[in-house]
Amino acid sequence: MKILEEKFVNIDYDAASETLIQTWLGFISSENFRNAIDKTVDISREKNVRAIISDTSQLSIVRREDTEYAASVMPELIQNGLKRMAFVLSENAFAQMSVKNFSTQTKEKVEENELVKHFASMELAKKWINSVS
Template sequence: MKIERLYSIGAYTVDYDPSVPCLIIDNVGFITSQEFRTLLDKSLEIFEEKKKIHGKMGWLPNLTKADVFLEDDMKWMASYFNPRAHKAGLRHMAFVLSEDEYAAASFSVESYQEYSEEEVGDQIINRNFKDEESAKAWLREVLNVN
């Protein structure tokens, strides 16, 4: 099955991979708070639409080329986005991070995951991966969609 580009804002894109199934949010460079929140809101709309087809969907943010995210945005994502995403059926997020442990986005993800645990506990399970294929393999396994 072919991966389909469904949305973009600046250098950020939202792709749909029906073979997993999941949304792939590819983050390149810096994103403003407004763009970030618009991207997540639009991605959640797409997620809800595609989940109707599959029953279950994964979320795969590829942050290998992303800059640091603002702390307020990580808090917003954990406290505002996560409850909405959970209500929409999101249960698994597979982050793809740079192999450079000092990459800026890695620190942002760490902050987000701490805030997320405080806000929704383990209702949305987060895992970190070094490449998209490993992330997709995990999502296929946990989603158990055939």
């Protein structure tokens, strides 16, 4: 189910696997990035979201303040049922730094160490997500 479709981000929800899929496309402004994060939280309140796959393979860069904002919502996502979050990494070094900053910030905010993992492909990310019992 399509949740959000914009020029720089798409969000889909797969009810069968209870997975939210974020697809980031190129450079995204702080306002649009934060709106997409807020939409993700809203969906987690309305539906069972046990996993998120964030496809950053086409992402350009995200400001540090924005990755910190995204990490700040993780406790609520976990409270709403999130068990795992997978990132499909970009070959862009700046995008990789953005994702790694998010992961570091998340580890400081939540106790679950196996919550966030990084993958080279969507296939590997889905395999890990679907291994959740």
